[in-house]
Amino acid sequence: AVAALIAVSFRRPVSGALSILACWSVFVVLIPSGVQFLAQALYPVPSRVTYLAEARATEAQTRRNVEQRAELFMAEHVGEIDVPIEGVPGFYRRAYLANIDVNAGTAPILMAFETQQARQRRLVDVAQFLSPTLATKTHLEQVSATGAEQAALYRSQARDYLGLSLETVGPATAARSRMSMEQARAVPPFTFTARSPSVINWLG
Numbered sequence: 001a002v003a004a005l006i007a008v009s010f011r012r013p014v015s016g017a018l019s020i021l022a023c024w025s026v027f028v029v030l031i032p033s034g035v036q037f038l039a040q041a042l043y044p045v046p047s048r049v050t051y052l053a054e055a056r057a058t059e060a061q062t063r064r065n066v067e068q069r070a071e072l073f074m075a076e077h078v079g080e081i082d083v084p085i086e087g088v089p090g091f092y093r094r095a096y097l098a099n100i101d102v103n104a105g106t107a108p109i110l111m112a113f114e115t116q117q118a119r120q121r122r123l124v125d126v127a128q129f130l131s132p133t134l135a136t137k138t139h140l141e142q143v144s145a146t147g148a149e150q151a152a153l154y155r156s157q158a159r160d161y162l163g164l165s166l167e168t169v170g171p172a173t174a175a176r177s178r179m180s181m182e183q184a185r186a187v188p189p190f191t192f193t194a195r196s197p198s199v200i201n202w203l204g
Contacts, residue, residue: 031131039120058105096173
């Protein structure tokens with residue numbers, strides 16, 4: 001339709017060809033790039049450096065005060081730690097306590113990351129009607145279930161599973177005790193439940 005309109009509007013073939021090329025550049029290159037840049041500028045996500053700095057600082061703090069941290073953890077889980085100490089290496093406990101503290105310390109950063117990315121996706125989804133490139137990209141991602149929304153869903157489910165796993169092994173690990181086979185088998189394997197392409201909302 002655009003090509004036909006240009007062909008009728010311009011008498012010289014060269015002018016028409018240049019106009020078609022300009023339109024192609026706008027709709028296929030400039031608009032997608034501009035929308036992505038605008039989304040990132042309006043809704044910047046926390047940097048990886050910020051996350052790593054917080055994680056390392058939290059881990060170092062926990063490892064410096066591991067005994068006090070273990071006592072606090074066990075006080076919060078009274079009744080769950082009732083197995084005798086069997087001499088499990090202390091680095092397991094240090095690593096576990098560092099993990100739960102890092103998860104808690106970086107949770108606000110991760111929440112900000114997911115919130116800003118969701119806003120970016122909404123802006124891009126709304127702007128897709130301005131460009132066939134964006135519309136095609138969004139449609140293909142929905143059909144193949146490989147887009148940014150699915151990635152966010154995977155991260156959410158992975159974090160939930162990590163929290164469940166840490167909670168399950170926590171009491172025994174903090175007490176430097178071995179888990180029984182029954183306890184180990186009670187930890188379910190991680191399975192990702194992908195959202196069906198037919199359920200994905202076109203506007204996010």
